[in-house]
């Protein structure tokens with residue numbers, strides 16, 4: 147069938163600058179560029195380009211400009227280019243449109259409508275360069291009360307994990323991402339004293355030494371889950387849902403199930419790794435509790451067990467159920483969370499923004515007097531240190547960063563992760579592409595990011611006159627809203643600016 | 646340790662009456678590590694969960710009464726014999742060892758099982774063997790003497806399920822093998838097309854399959870006292886996944 151679609155991107159080669167070095171040909175895994183023997187010069191097929199900018203960055207003479215195709219259809223507010231494009235693609239293929247990365251739709255970003263406070267006169271601000279600032283965070287259930295006898299703690303504390311800064315790398319599974327990418331996350335987590343998350347892809351044998359810094363996932367596919375995997379971890383996470391695709395499972399396409407992925411997931415090479423939509427042993431809160439305690443039994447009550455859900459309409463009620471079911475940590479993943487592959491229609495339309503979910507859950511857990519029983523991790527749409535600090539002030543204990551970590555590694559948000567061809571070596575199992583990531587350098591990039599954000603968080607905390615992140619948690623008086631409706635301020639539990 | 650006594654031949658007996666599941670499992674672990682028994686016998690078991698979960702290594706656990714959910718979840722090594730019925734979640738994500746149930750078992754038997762074998766004398770509930778896996782020579786096996794409820798082998802990615810339909814039991818389950826993309830299900834007796842998931846194919850067991858049937862049915866018979874040659878007469882059908890990638894064609898790339 148002749149496709150009626152124009153290419154999504156234009157490849158513009160400045161012939162005056164191009165020195166025919168062919169770097170672009172080797173850099174593009176989508177085989178956009180080629181050398182035309184007859185013409186004796188590098189040419190391209192732009193319909194193959196996904197706009198990842200790899201070739202442009204690596205072109206030694208800056209001869210390449212990759213930009214969205216103008217597609218000069220008659221402008222239409224209802225039938226936008228995207229609606230037209232997706233519909234036409236479906237008419238031509240009959241398929242569910244797949245996509246990678248977090249949603250690119252202009253859902254309201256509440257972070258950008260919330261401003262922070264600073265101390266002036268009445269309460270001095272603190273200079274983090276001169277005075278100690280505490281970012282250390284402990285995740286886990288906290289007892290209702292502490293009993294102390296003769297100066298000794300009598301209460302048996304539930305297991306806690308220590309973070310040097312309230313940031314964690316969110317679930318990115320080996321299989322979806324390359325070995326080099328997982329190794330970089332693991333090494334960076336170790337270096338800065340935080341945790342990374344194996345996602346549902348297990349932990350390859352050769353990365354076992356990083357188990358102490360790993361949150362290991364037990365998801366609906368149960369890939370790679372055995373006692374060794376559970377024991378060799380800092381924390382266990384039961385994945386119920388993901389912000390980018392609430393309510394649906396995942397299919398790691400067979401092409402990405404290479405030899406080592408198959409060994410780690412314990413499934414035959416080349417088969418789809420299918421994660422069903424629900425976990426089939428969990429159809430209720432009571433069932434969830436059964437699995438939480440099965441995992442605790444399996445690890446002798448030594449690891450905190452987290453439960454991750456997508457932020458949806460009834461998150462607050464679900465979260466109390468999760469806490470009462472015995473979870474030590476509740477993870478909320480918002481509408482703008484990333485993914486390696488999801489149906490586009492779900493990514494762009496299902497779930498609620500993380501800001502509202504954090505506030506709603508924190509409020510509800512407080513009202514029920516059980517906020518201490520579980521830590522709250524917020525995920526999905528954290529882009530900078532200000533987002534982190536606002537999330538904590540709204541009520542989170544820590545945040546997961548996924549897309550931000552990918553971008554630090556080189557991701558340019560081309561959204562083509564599901565193809566298995568990632569020119570930046572991140573979301574691929576193709577050894578040629580994957581080895582573009584040098585774990586030494588990528589680790590450094592990740593470490594730099596976490597350090598930079600931590601320093602910024604200290605600056606902002608100091609400005610508020612607070613010297614410990616503990617004192618900011620759920621401290622919504624430090625926040626004010628701008629341009630928000632009354633109901634939004636109410637859900638967020640904050641006042642408007644100037645109030 | 647109250648209620649335990651050592652009798653001859655490395656057998657330790659525990660009266661599980663009124664012991665909270667967490668304490669019972671802790672006790673089991675302690676007995677296993679400290680006394681290296683061949684057999685631990687649990688009497689008066691009334692719904693305690695996760696028995697056998699944390700014990701890694703070879704030991705036989707004989708259970709009299711009714712063990713609770715997730716019996717042998719994540720289990721790695723032991724042989725559990727249940728002289729009674731098993732509840733839901735028996736053998737959940739089990740890694741190795743054996744579970745032998747001298748009665749029936751509840752829902753999600755052997756969910757995501759990765760290795761080891763489960764033998765159930767009579768019937769099993771819904772969603773048995775769901776998302777069972779295999780990797781190279783590590784192939785989990787479930788043999789059921791009677792029949793199963795709906796969704797048997799849903800999303801199955803590997804392993805072997807054998808449904809014997811003994812005592813002329815007919816198979817009524819529907820959605821068998823929905824989403825199946827690995828493994829094999831053998832059924833003794835008849836199933837109609839409408840009972841099968843869209844992703845399964847149906848054929849006669851081949852030479853290789855016959856060997857698998859013989860080996861596992863013989864073991865089944867040693868536990869429950871049937872005659873293997875009688876059962877092996879069949880007739881058997883084999884369900885197999887038609888596609889390694891059942892949903893590959895659903896998407897537009």
Ligand code: SF4
Nearest residue numbers: 174195196198199201
């Ligand atoms: S897909 Fe990336 S590397 Fe290939 S031509 Fe487009 S921008 Fe360049």
Ligand code: SF4
Nearest residue numbers: 557558560561563568
């Ligand atoms: S991880 Fe790779 S494929 Fe995915 S959006 Fe980023 S650059 Fe594109």
